[in-house]
Amino acid sequence: MDRSPILLFFRRMFRRKLVLVAFVVLFVIMLMALLAPWVAPYEPTAIKVIRRLKPPGELNWLGTDEFGRDVFSRIIYGARASLGIGFAVVVVSMTVGTLFGLLAGYFRSLDGVVMRVVDALMALPDILLAIFLVAVLGASAFNVVLALSIVYTPRVVRVVRASTLVIRELPFVEAARALGVSTRRILSVHILLNVASPVLVQATFIFAYAVLAEAGLSFLGAGVPPELPTWGTMIASGQQYADDAFWVVLFPGLAIVLAALSLQIVGDGLRDMLDPKLRKAL
Amino acid sequence: MDKSPLLSIRDLEVRFRTEEGEVTPVRGVTLSVGAGETVALVGESGSGKSVTSLATMGLLPRPAGRVSGGQILFRKRSGETVDLATLPSSDLRKLRGSEIAMIFQEPMTSLNPVLTVGEQIAESVRLHMSLGHAAALKRAEEMLELVEIPNARRRVHEYPHQMSGGMRQRVMIALAMSCNPSLLIADEPTTALDVTIQAQILVLIERLQKELGMGVLFITHNLGVVAEIADRVTVMYAGQVVETGTVGAIFRTPRHPYTSALLNCLPARAQRGEDGRRVVQSIPGSIGPVGDGCAFAPRCSQAADVCRTGSIMLEAEMERSVRCVRWREAFA
Amino acid sequence: MWLKLGRRLGSLLIVMFLVAAMVFFLTRLAPGDPAALMLGDQATAEDIARLRQVYGLDKPILVQFVLWLKEIATGNLGQSIFLQRPVVQAIAERAEPTFFLALFSVSVAALVGIPAGIVSAVWRGRLVDQIVSGLAMLAANIPSFWLGLIFIQLFAVRLGWFPVAGYGEPGAPFLDRLMHLALPATVLGIVNSALIVRFTRASMLDVLSDDYVRTARSKGVSEVRVVLRHAFGNALVPIITVVGLTAALLVGGAIVTETVFGLPGIGNLVVSAVLRRDYPVIQGALIVVAAIYVLINLLIDIIYTFVDPRVRY
Numbered sequence: 069m070d071r072s073p074i075l076l077f078f079r080r081m082f083r084r085k086l087v088l089v090a091f092v093v094l095f096v097i098m099l100m101a102l103l104a105p106w107v108a109p110y111e112p113t114a115i116k117v118i119r120r121l122k123p124p125g126e127l128n129w130l131g132t133d134e135f136g137r138d139v140f141s142r143i144i145y146g147a148r149a150s151l152g153i154g155f156a157v158v159v160v161s162m163t164v165g166t167l168f169g170l171l172a173g174y175f176r177s178l179d180g181v182v183m184r185v186v187d188a189l190m191a192l193p194d195i196l197l198a199i200f201l202v203a204v205l206g207a208s209a210f211n212v213v214l215a216l217s218i219v220y221t222p223r224v225v226r227v228v229r230a231s232t233l234v235i236r237e238l239p240f241v242e243a244a245r246a247l248g249v250s251t252r253r254i255l256s257v258h259i260l261l262n263v264a265s266p267v268l269v270q271a272t273f274i275f276a277y278a279v280l281a282e283a284g285l286s287f288l289g290a291g292v293p294p295e296l297p298t299w300g301t302m303i304a305s306g307q308q309y310a311d312d313a314f315w316v317v318l319f320p321g322l323a324i325v326l327a328a329l330s331l332q333i334v335g336d337g338l339r340d341m342l343d344p345k346l347r348k349a350l
Numbered sequence: 351m352d353k354s355p356l357l358s359i360r361d362l363e364v365r366f367r368t369e370e371g372e373v374t375p376v377r378g379v380t381l382s383v384g385a386g387e388t389v390a391l392v393g394e395s396g397s398g399k400s401v402t403s404l405a406t407m408g409l410l411p412r413p414a415g416r417v418s419g420g421q422i423l424f425r426k427r428s429g430e431t432v433d434l435a436t437l438p439s440s441d442l443r444k445l446r447g448s449e450i451a452m453i454f455q456e457p458m459t460s461l462n463p464v465l466t467v468g469e470q471i472a473e474s475v476r477l478h479m480s481l482g483h484a485a486a487l488k489r490a491e492e493m494l495e496l497v498e499i500p501n502a503r504r505r506v507h508e509y510p511h512q513m514s515g516g517m518r519q520r521v522m523i524a525l526a527m528s529c530n531p532s533l534l535i536a537d538e539p540t541t542a543l544d545v546t547i548q549a550q551i552l553v554l555i556e557r558l559q560k561e562l563g564m565g566v567l568f569i570t571h572n573l574g575v576v577a578e579i580a581d582r583v584t585v586m587y588a589g590q591v592v593e594t595g596t597v598g599a600i601f602r603t604p605r606h607p608y609t610s611a612l613l614n615c616l617p618a619r620a621q622r623g624e625d626g627r628r629v630v631q632s633i634p635g636s637i638g639p640v641g642d643g644c645a646f647a648p649r650c651s652q653a654a655d656v657c658r659t660g661s662i663m664l665e666a667e668m669e670r671s672v673r674c675v676r677w678r679e680a681f682a
Numbered sequence: 683m684w685l686k687l688g689r690r691l692g693s694l695l696i697v698m699f700l701v702a703a704m705v706f707f708l709t710r711l712a713p714g715d716p717a718a719l720m721l722g723d724q725a726t727a728e729d730i731a732r733l734r735q736v737y738g739l740d741k742p743i744l745v746q747f748v749l750w751l752k753e754i755a756t757g758n759l760g761q762s763i764f765l766q767r768p769v770v771q772a773i774a775e776r777a778e779p780t781f782f783l784a785l786f787s788v789s790v791a792a793l794v795g796i797p798a799g800i801v802s803a804v805w806r807g808r809l810v811d812q813i814v815s816g817l818a819m820l821a822a823n824i825p826s827f828w829l830g831l832i833f834i835q836l837f838a839v840r841l842g843w844f845p846v847a848g849y850g851e852p853g854a855p856f857l858d859r860l861m862h863l864a865l866p867a868t869v870l871g872i873v874n875s876a877l878i879v880r881f882t883r884a885s886m887l888d889v890l891s892d893d894y895v896r897t898a899r900s901k902g903v904s905e906v907r908v909v910l911r912h913a914f915g916n917a918l919v920p921i922i923t924v925v926g927l928t929a930a931l932l933v934g935g936a937i938v939t940e941t942v943f944g945l946p947g948i949g950n951l952v953v954s955a956v957l958r959r960d961y962p963v964i965q966g967a968l969i970v971v972a973a974i975y976v977l978i979n980l981l982i983d984i985i986y987t988f989v990d991p992r993v994r995y
Binding site for chain 1: 697701704705712713779791803814819822823827829831834933938941942952953957959968975
C-alpha cells in the first residue's frame with residue numbers, strides 16, 4: 069500500500085517523456101561526477117605536451133587542451149566542482165531563504181524590512197552582485213558559494229513569503245492556532261510542509277542558475293582559482309585557442325547547457341506535477 | 351414569402367474532447383426560432399443550453415469542441431438558407447455580429463477593459479456596415495441612446511470599468527444590436543444582475559425585439575424570466591430537448607416530469623406546496639451513452655421500468671413535443 | 683494615480699538607500715586598508731595616516747557612511763584609485779556601448795520573444811508551441827559568454843561577416859558601431875528572449891480565455907485581430923514589465939558578454955576594477971546600475987497608465 073503514492077509520483081512526474089530523459093541525463097552526469105576517478109579515462113591534470121590541442125579522436129574522445137590534458141576527463145572532474153558549487157548554493161539559499169520567507173510571510177512586522185532588503189538585492193543584476201561579493205570576499209570556491217547564495221536567496225524568500233501569505237489564512241492554520249498550537253510549531257510543521265513543493269521547484273531552477281553563474285564568474289577570473297577544473301575555467305583558459313581548437317571551448321559549454329537544461333526541465337516537470345491547478349489544465 | 355423559420359437546429363450533436371475522453375454535452379437538440387419570435391431555451395447548468403448557443407455562433411472552444419452531427423439552418427437576409435454547422439469559418443464570421451448577434455451572462459467581464467465602449471461598438475459597425483471611423487463612432491453613440499444610456503455623447507468615450515454592471519449589459523446589447531441582426535442569442539443576460547436591473551434589461555430586450563423585429567433565442571435557467579419574455583419554450587435536460595411548446599401550454603400543462611419539477615420551484619407554485627421540490631435536491635445525472643433509457647429517470651418521481659431501457663424519442667403532437675414514454679398516463 | 687506613483691517612488695528610494703548601505707559596508711569587509719590600497723606598496727605609514735584623514739577614514743564608520751551618502755546624493759561617486767579621475771567620469775565614458783548594447787539586445791529579445799510567445803499561446807499544445815517552448819528553454823540555459831565565443835568563431839573568425847571584438851575606432855560612424863554590436867546584441871537577445879517568450883505565452887493564455895475575447899469573436903472580428911488587438915492589448919502589462927526589467931538588468935548585467943566581445947562598457951569597467959581592487963569604481967558602478975534599475979521600474983509604472991485605462995483613475 070505505501071508504495072502506491074511513490075509510484076503515482078513517478079507516473080505523474082514522467083508523463084512527459086522529456087522530463088524522464090532530463091532526469092536520466094541529470095542522474096548520469098551526477099553519477100559520473102561522483103565516480104570521476106573511475107569513469108574518467110585520464111587524470112584531469114595529466115600534462116602531455118606532445119599531445120596538446122589534439123582534435124577529438126580515438127585516444128581523446130573530446131580532444132585535448134593546450135597542455136595536452138584530456139578534455140573529456142576534465143569535463144567529468146569539472147562536473148564535480150561545477151555541480152558541487154551549484155548544489156551548495158542550493159542548500160544554503162534554500163535554508164536561509166525559507167527561514168526569512170517564513171518569517172516575512174507570517175509576521176507582518178518583519179515583512180517590510182525583509183522585503184525591502186530583498187528588493188535591494190534584486191535591484192542589481194545577478195552577475196554584477198556576484199562579482200562584487202567575490203571581489204569583496206576574495207576569490208575561492210567557498211566564497212563563490214557564499215556570494216551566489218546571497219544572490220539567489222532573495223528569490224527563495226519571495227516564493228516562500230508568497231506561499232506563506234496564502235497558507236497562513238487557510239482554515240487549517242487558523243484551526244491550529246485556535247487549538248493553541250505554538251507559533252513555532254505552526255511555522256515549522258504546518259506551513260513549512262506546505263511551502264515545500266514550490267521551494268523544491270525553485271531549488272532546481274536555482275541549481276541551474278548557479279551552475280551558469282559559477283561558469284560566468286570563473287570565466288571572468290573572479291571565481292574559483294583557475295587551476296581547479298570547472299566548466300567555466302575550462303572555457304576561460306581555452307578561449308584563446310578557440311581559433312585552432314574549437315573543442316576546448318565547445319564541449320565544456322555543451323556540458324553546462326546539458327546540465328542546466330536538464331535541471332530546468334526536471335524543475336518544470338516537478339512544478340507541473342505539484343501544482344494541482346496546472347495538472348488539471350493539462 | 352418563405353415560411354421556413356429564421357433558425358432551425360436539427361438533431362444537433364456536440365462533442366468535447368477532455369482528458370477523461372470524449373463527452374457529448376449536446377446530443378440531438380432540435381429547436382427553431384421564427385422571425386420576430388422569442389424562444390426561451392431553459393435548463394439547469396450543464397444541460398447543454400450554452401453549448402447549443404455557442405455551436406450556433408460557431409464559437410465552440412477549439413480545438414476541444416466540435417459539432418459532430420445535425421444541422422444549424424439559418425435563413426440569411428438575402429433569403430438563402432445556410433447550415434452554420436458546415437459553413438466555412440470566413441463566411442460564418444461575416445454573419446456573426448451582423449446577422450446573428452450574441453449577448454453574454456457576465457457584463458463585468460464581457461467587454462474589453464482597454465478599449466472604450468465606443469471603440470468596441472464602432473469596431474463591429476465598421477466591420478459589417480463599411481462605415482468610416484467617425485460615422486461608426488456616431489453610430490455607436492446612437493446605439494447607446496437606443497439602449498437608454500444617458501449622456502451617450504460622453505459615455506461613448508468611457509471605458510467599461512467606469513460603468514456599473516447594468517450599464518455594461520446595456521452596452522453589450524447596444525453592441526449586439528449595432529448592425530441590426532435578425533437573430534439575437536442572449537445567454538443568461540440578466541443572471542448576473544440585481545433584480546431591479548434585471549427587469550429593466552428584460553424590458554429593453556423586449557422593446558428592441560419588437561421595434562427591430564428580431565428573432566431572439568433567450569437562454570436562461572429562470573422560468574420566471576421565461577414567462578415574461580418568451581413566446582415559446584424549449585426545455586433541455588442532460589444535453590437533450592425534453593419538451594417544447596408555447597409558453598401558455600408549457601406553464602399550464604407541463605407534460606414532462608422535469609418541466610413540471612422546474613415549474614414547481616417557482617416561488618408562486620412552491621408556496622402552494624405542490625410536489626416536485628425533491629427533484630431539485632438531487633444532482634443532475636452524468637451524461638452517459640444515448641439509448642440507456644430516459645436521462646431524467648434517476649431523478650424522476652414518476653420513473654418506471656420502461657423509462658430505463660431503450661432510447662426515448664421526442665414525441666410531437668401539434669405544437670408540443672415531449673420526450674417521455676409515460677407522459678400520457680402520468681400527466682394527461 | 684499620483685499618490686500611487688509617489689508611494690512607489692518612496693519605496694524605490696528606500697531600495698536605493700539599502701543598496702548604497704550594502705555597497706558601502708560590504709566594501710569595508712574587504713581585506714586591506716583602503717588608504718593603503720590607494721597609495722600602493724611604497725606608501726609610508728605617515729602617508730597612509732594623512733590620506734586616512736583626508737578621506738575621513740579615521741572617523742567612526744557611521745559618520746563615514748553619512749558623509750559618503752551626502753556625496754552620492756550630490757552626484758559625486760569619488761575618485762578612481764587607478765584611473766586617476768572621478769568615478770562619474772569613468773562611468774560616463776563607458777556608458778555608450780553599454781547603453782546601445784542593452785537597447786539592441788532588448789530589442790532583439792522583444793522582437794523574437796513577443797511574437798514567439800503569441801504564436802505559442804495561440805497554438806497551445808501544438809507542434810509550434812512545443813518547438814517554441816523548447817527553444818525558449820534551451821536559450822535560457824545557454825551561458826551567454828559561451829554562445830558569444832561560438833558566434834565569434836562562426837560569424838567573425840570563420841565567415842568574417844562581423845568584427846571579432848571591440849567597439850571600433852573612437853568617432854567611428856554609427857554603422858561601424860552597429861557592426862560591432864550585432865553579435866553581442868544577438869547573443870544577449872537570444873538568451874534574454876527566453877523569459878519574454880514565457881511571460882508572453884503565459885499572459886496571452888490568460889487573456890485568450892477571457893470573456894471579452896469571446897465577445898470580440900461574436901462580433902465577427904477576424905482571428906488575427908482578436909489575438910493582436912483584443913487579447914494582446916490586455917496581455918501587455920506583464921509583457922511590458924518583463925521587457926522593461928530585462929532592459930534594466932542588461933545595464934550592468936551584460937558584464938560577461940562585454941568582456942567576451944571586448945566592448946569598453948560599464949561591465950568591462952567593473953571587471954577590470956574588480957581585478958585591480960579599485961573599490962570606488964566598483965561602488966560607483968553598482969550605485970549607478972541600481973539607480974537605472976530603479977528608474978526603469980518607475981518608467982514601467984508610468985507606461986502602465988498609458989496601456990491600461992484602469993490604472994489611470
